[in-house]
Amino acid sequence: MPMEDPASVESTSDKSPRFFQPVEKLDNGVAIIRIDGPEKMNTISGDFRQEIEDIWSGQIAEDPSVKAVVFISGKPDNYIAGADIRMISATEDKADLKQICMDGHATFDILAKKGIPVIAAINGACLGGGLEWALHCDYRLATTSPKTVLGLPEVKLGLLPGWGGTQLLHPLVGLQAALDMILTGKNIRPHKALKMGLVDQLVDAASLEAVAVEAAASLADGSLKSKRKPKALMNKIIEDTPMGRSIMWKKVGEKVAKSTGGNYPNATAIVDCIKFGLSSSKQAALEYEAQRFSEMAATPESESLIGLFEGSTALKKNRFGKPAKKVEKVAVLGAGLMGAGIAQVSAEKGMTVLLKDRDSASVGKGTSYIMDNAAAKLKKRRMTKYEMDTVGSRVIPLTDEGDLWKRHFGSAEMVIEAVPENLDLKHRVIQQAEQFLPEDCVFATNTSALPIRDIAKASKRPQNVVGMHYFSPVPMMPLLEIIPHDGTSDAAAAAAVDVGGRQGKTCIVVKDVPGFYVNRCLGPFLVETCALVEAGVGLEQLDKVMKSYGLPVGPITLADEVGIDIGFHVQSFLSEADMGVRMTGGNVAVMGDMVEKGFLGRKSGKGFYLYPKGKKGNKGGKELNPEAVSLIKAHQAAGGAGASLANDVIQDRMMCRFVNEAALCLQEGIISSPVDGDIGAVFGMGFPPFRGGPFRLLDQRGAGAYADMMNRLADEHGEQFRPCQLLMDHARGDKKFHT
Numbered sequence: 001m002p003m004e005d006p007a008s009v010e011s012t013s014d015k016s017p018r019f020f021q022p023v024e025k026l027d028n029g030v031a032i033i034r035i036d037g038p039e040k041m042n043t044i045s046g047d048f049r050q051e052i053e054d055i056w057s058g059q060i061a062e063d064p065s066v067k068a069v070v071f072i073s074g075k076p077d078n079y080i081a082g083a084d085i086r087m088i089s090a091t092e093d094k095a096d097l098k099q100i101c102m103d104g105h106a107t108f109d110i111l112a113k114k115g116i117p118v119i120a121a122i123n124g125a126c127l128g129g130g131l132e133w134a135l136h137c138d139y140r141l142a143t144t145s146p147k148t149v150l151g152l153p154e155v156k157l158g159l160l161p162g163w164g165g166t167q168l169l170h171p172l173v174g175l176q177a178a179l180d181m182i183l184t185g186k187n188i189r190p191h192k193a194l195k196m197g198l199v200d201q202l203v204d205a206a207s208l209e210a211v212a213v214e215a216a217a218s219l220a221d222g223s224l225k226s227k228r229k230p231k232a233l234m235n236k237i238i239e240d241t242p243m244g245r246s247i248m249w250k251k252v253g254e255k256v257a258k259s260t261g262g263n264y265p266n267a268t269a270i271v272d273c274i275k276f277g278l279s280s281s282k283q284a285a286l287e288y289e290a291q292r293f294s295e296m297a298a299t300p301e302s303e304s305l306i307g308l309f310e311g312s313t314a315l316k317k318n319r320f321g322k323p324a325k326k327v328e329k330v331a332v333l334g335a336g337l338m339g340a341g342i343a344q345v346s347a348e349k350g351m352t353v354l355l356k357d358r359d360s361a362s363v364g365k366g367t368s369y370i371m372d373n374a375a376a377k378l379k380k381r382r383m384t385k386y387e388m389d390t391v392g393s394r395v396i397p398l399t400d401e402g403d404l405w406k407r408h409f410g411s412a413e414m415v416i417e418a419v420p421e422n423l424d425l426k427h428r429v430i431q432q433a434e435q436f437l438p439e440d441c442v443f444a445t446n447t448s449a450l451p452i453r454d455i456a457k458a459s460k461r462p463q464n465v466v467g468m469h470y471f472s473p474v475p476m477m478p479l480l481e482i483i484p485h486d487g488t489s490d491a492a493a494a495a496a497v498d499v500g501g502r503q504g505k506t507c508i509v510v511k512d513v514p515g516f517y518v519n520r521c522l523g524p525f526l527v528e529t530c531a532l533v534e535a536g537v538g539l540e541q542l543d544k545v546m547k548s549y550g551l552p553v554g555p556i557t558l559a560d561e562v563g564i565d566i567g568f569h570v571q572s573f574l575s576e577a578d579m580g581v582r583m584t585g586g587n588v589a590v591m592g593d594m595v596e597k598g599f600l601g602r603k604s605g606k607g608f609y610l611y612p613k614g615k616k617g618n619k620g621g622k623e624l625n626p627e628a629v630s631l632i633k634a635h636q637a638a639g640g641a642g643a644s645l646a647n648d649v650i651q652d653r654m655m656c657r658f659v660n661e662a663a664l665c666l667q668e669g670i671i672s673s674p675v676d677g678d679i680g681a682v683f684g685m686g687f688p689p690f691r692g693g694p695f696r697l698l699d700q701r702g703a704g705a706y707a708d709m710m711n712r713l714a715d716e717h718g719e720q721f722r723p724c725q726l727l728m729d730h731a732r733g734d735k736k737f738h739t
């Protein structure tokens with residue numbers, strides 16, 4: 001039975017054009033078809049396909065005057081952003097997606113049947129099914145606009161390219177480059193796309209249409225031929241000889257196993273599709289790809305990853321509304337690691353930054369950090385020299401010495417304070433800055449522990465004070481917690497969310513409670529780390545078991561990376577806060593002992609692991625610090641049973657402490673939705689993306705089964721494992737958090 005494409009159900013009766021502008025037929029035989037869907041982004045759905053099939057059969061197929069067709073976008077900043085992801089999520093029986101993929105091929109076949117050149121004239125995002133659309137075309141032009149990116153990001157959704165991407169890309173760019181593109185989902189910028197043979201020609205955005213029409217006419221009259229890029233000799237040996245190929249596949253297998261830890265089945269399916277296609281007919285390969293696409297769409301991993309895409313897209317909207325004034329000039333107080341990172345991401349996104357610290361030496365460290373990072377990007381070609389110089393010129397270094405900073409502060413629109421975590425110091429810097437700041441200047445404070453309302457007490461204008469909790473290292477970490485205190489105005493919160501978003505961060509709004517959201521959930525998780533270590537679980541074993549669960553690093557390495565002193569400070573602070581029994585079960589005193597000995601983690605060369613100084617800075621992290629091990633021994637119970645605990649028990653014990661705290665945060669309104677909770681956990685703590693976050697995990701394992709597991713642990717080990725009320729409420733009847 002033919003299936004219905006769910007996204008198209010509503011509008012099938014509406015026959016007026018929605019996805020394409022009227023066809024423009026030129027005297028030279030070139031027809032221009034402008035893709036211009038009803039939403040901001042062009043995406044491909046059943047309606048989209050139906051409409052182009054109708055246009056083609058009604059206006060192109062039978063018209064002998066049409067000798068070539070140019071597909072160009074009517075949007076200013078996107079070509080096609082892929083298949084409509086909502087269509088994929090809304091398809092209840094994912095097996096139906098095989099037919100949706102095959103329907104796409106039927107459309108491509110209709111377009112190919114006339115046998116005339118079809119050209120993709122690409123400006124803006126050309127991703128997923130959008131790039132597959134372009135791959136089905138005979139010739140591709142792309143603009144050099146910074147908005148133009150090409151890629152197959154389906155892998156990030158737990159999927160694979162289902163409209164021929166696994167079959168059509170490698171003949172153009174080679175097997176290795178295609179595998180790299182499809183397995184990473186990375187965006188390819190125009191110059192790289194030309195170099196690798198993904199596009200045939202680059203053009204300035206203003207000339208795209210004219211050049212595409214000319215190319216189309218020349219392809220039609222035979223004066224222009226689309227040429228494949230010749231393969232380098234080494235690539236020929238690797239990709240086209242039996243021995244080279246067998247080595248290549250071995251390496252690919254190893255790389256996939258290492259990068260996915262066996263947790264992303266779609267990566268293996270992608271390799272299968274490409275391999276299958278190399279020894280099958282095109283039709284069989286496309287069918288196989290469509291089949292595997294539908295299988296991957298049915299996996300919980302894909303559900304989780306699509307949930308994260310939808311969640312992070314939803315969080316791009318500012319819940320406090322668009323700020324009345326766009327912040328262009330931001331003052332950053334404190335040029336340490338956090339302050340310099342905040343200054344960097346602000347300057348990179350076009351803001352003028354007043355970077356202030358005590359003296360020239362301190363502020364100089366901050367500017368060097370920014371310029372060193374820019375130089376590293378330049379080296380990796382992720383930044384041009386011009387962009388690097390522009391970033392540098394946007395950062396104005398200021399010190400307490402003299403009056404210069406006072407004059408500059410008179411025009412600041414937002415301050416982001418990132419001085420050390422000391423309430424008196426924070427009070428002093430607010431009071432000092434406020435003497436010179438405009439009345440309406442928002443004062444954001446970056447803290448991971450101090451209550452925002454306490455910081456705001458020193459302000460003359462507490463309504464302007466808002467928390468912005470960045471994660472370290474700021475340029476790398478995607479999450480930002482925005483924390484309004486009870487008196488923060490919506491205008492100040494709106495400005496904070498807007499600036500955070502423009503700095504490239506995904507912002508979640510969190511209540512002003514100890515630890516906010518992410519650190520609050522990490523508290524019980526790290527206490528459980530101590531509990532397991534005390535019970536005799538080895539440090540390396542714990543790291544290994546939690547990494548295999550999907551965390552980017554195990555909890556022991558995490559503590560070393562964050563800094564044992566910082567971890568101890570936050571843990572002690574949370575232990576004294578309002579979390580009661582949930583911060584019990586393990587003793588964090590061992591961290592205190594380590595701080596006393598100066599074992600602060602990577603930054604001091606010794607933590608739980610050793611980090612001997614190498615030529616390129618502190619390496620290591622592989623060998624345990626014997627002195628830390630003997631300190632820990634003093635805290636371990638004799639004959640602890642930890643060493644014999646099964647991996648899944650360790651994982652459940654660790655993770656349920658985090659998950660329960662997340663549920664309690666939702667129960668208490670600390671976060672406002674499961675989406676915020678999932679995004680916060682994945683982007684802030686590294687909760688395994690394929691598990692989708694604590695709330696998706698609960699939905700997938702079933703709240704009932706999860707609560708039972710926790711209750712069993714509570715009966716055995718103590719009340720710290722008892723599930724919170726909201727989790728119990730969901731357990732009754734296995735109610736889902738994500739509906």
Ligand SMILES: C/C=C/C(=O)SCCNC(=O)CCNC(=O)[C@H](O)C(C)(C)COP(=O)(O)OP(=O)(O)OC[C@H]1O[C@@H](n2cnc3c(N)ncnc32)[C@H](O)[C@@H]1OP(=O)(O)O
Binds near residue numbers: 041043083084125128
């Ligand atoms: C067989 C084929 C399978 C596939 O093709 S699977 C899909 C593969 N494609 C992708 O994964 C691309 C997904 N989209 C993006 O990564 C980003 O978007 C862009 C880079 C294209 C643009 O980013 P930005 O400029 O920041 O815009 P924004 O806020 O992310 O998106 C604007 C609106 O466009 C919707 N949207 C974007 N791509 C898709 C899509 N592929 N399917 C459905 N909707 C999409 C968003 O959700 C949002 O919508 P709202 O304005 O309502 O919040």
